[in-house]
Amino acid sequence: MLRDLFRKQKKYATIPSEQVKKEIPEGIMQKCPKCRTILITKELEKNLKVCKACGYHFPMTAWERIESLVDSGCFIEYDADLQSADPLEFPGYQGKLKKDMEKSNLNEAIVTGEGNMGGYPVVLGVMDSRFRMGSMGSVVGEKIARAAERAILKKYPFILFCASGGARMQEGILSLMQMAKTSAALEKLHRNHVLFVSVLTHPTTGGVSASFASLGDINIAEPGALIGFAGRRVIEQTVRQKLPDDFQTAEFLLKHGQLDQVVPRSDMRETLIRILDFHADRREA
Numbered sequence: 001m002l003r004d005l006f007r008k009q010k011k012y013a014t015i016p017s018e019q020v021k022k023e024i025p026e027g028i029m030q031k032c033p034k035c036r037t038i039l040i041t042k043e044l045e046k047n048l049k050v051c052k053a054c055g056y057h058f059p060m061t062a063w064e065r066i067e068s069l070v071d072s073g074c075f076i077e078y079d080a081d082l083q084s085a086d087p088l089e090f091p092g093y094q095g096k097l098k099k100d101m102e103k104s105n106l107n108e109a110i111v112t113g114e115g116n117m118g119g120y121p122v123v124l125g126v127m128d129s130r131f132r133m134g135s136m137g138s139v140v141g142e143k144i145a146r147a148a149e150r151a152i153l154k155k156y157p158f159i160l161f162c163a164s165g166g167a168r169m170q171e172g173i174l175s176l177m178q179m180a181k182t183s184a185a186l187e188k189l190h191r192n193h194v195l196f197v198s199v200l201t202h203p204t205t206g207g208v209s210a211s212f213a214s215l216g217d218i219n220i221a222e223p224g225a226l227i228g229f230a231g232r233r234v235i236e237q238t239v240r241q242k243l244p245d246d247f248q249t250a251e252f253l254l255k256h257g258q259l260d261q262v263v264p265r266s267d268m269r270e271t272l273i274r275i276l277d278f279h280a281d282r283r284e285a
């Protein structure tokens with residue numbers, strides 16, 4: 001009896017709450033993956049998708065990036081209709097391409113074109129990591145090579161924003177060939193004295209970091225971007241050494257001379273315009 005008196009009686013029934021899960025209404029707010037601050041999506045977008053609390057740079061879509069860079073309403077897209085074939089008939093590849101096309105509203109992992117920045121005409125390429133993790137297949141390589149050729153013809157500087165997991169395994173050797181192809185196209189650009197600026201955003205890895213992304217006359221990165229060839233674990237196992245915590249970050253590479261500058265997104269357009277201004281050909285002016 002006494003035991004009954006002290007028995008804890010639940011006053012309320014516990015109903016598994018859906019509310020906890022839906023704490024952050026999808027679309028209206030987002031949680032910063034770095035500092036866990038809840039951010040209002042609209043404000044985040046206004047701030048170029050950079051966390052106000054800690055400066056974390058959220059990924060940008062290709063079109064968001066283009067809009068943040070070029071003078072309003074002056075972008076002409078190149079080769080928008082190019083689509084990947086499935087030359088190796090890799091199981092499931094076509095379905096994945098189709099899914100990513102629907103999800104991203106893009107035909108491939110890069111948008112190329114021309115526009116003005118601060119009044120300076122440029123050829124611009126922007127990768128989109130939503131499409132097959134921004135991996136480089138034959139279409140990505142072809143679009144970059146074509147953009148470089150147009151830059152040579154028009155004598156416009158070429159600015160390329162990278163965001164990529166590397167080569168596209170479903171295209172095998174054809175994907176690896178794009179490393180040589182894009183590098184050759186950029187060498188031609190170089191020989192024609194056309195400026196090439198590479199901007200490495202999170203993440204720039206694998207065959208992309210080992211080809212065009214590192215070949216800029218000027219190489220810039222966004223803060224905190226992961227940049228490297230192989231993954232940390234693979235390297236640690238190979239060299240049998242513990243790597244520093246900031247290994248493969250933009251800041252680490254800047255310290256070791258692999259980058260020229262780390263530029264926060266809020267300063268990116270102005271910085272690029274300053275570079276364009278500095279390199280502008282004034283002989284005709």
Ligand SMILES: [Zn+2]
Nearest residue numbers: 032035051054
């Ligand atoms: Zn944050």
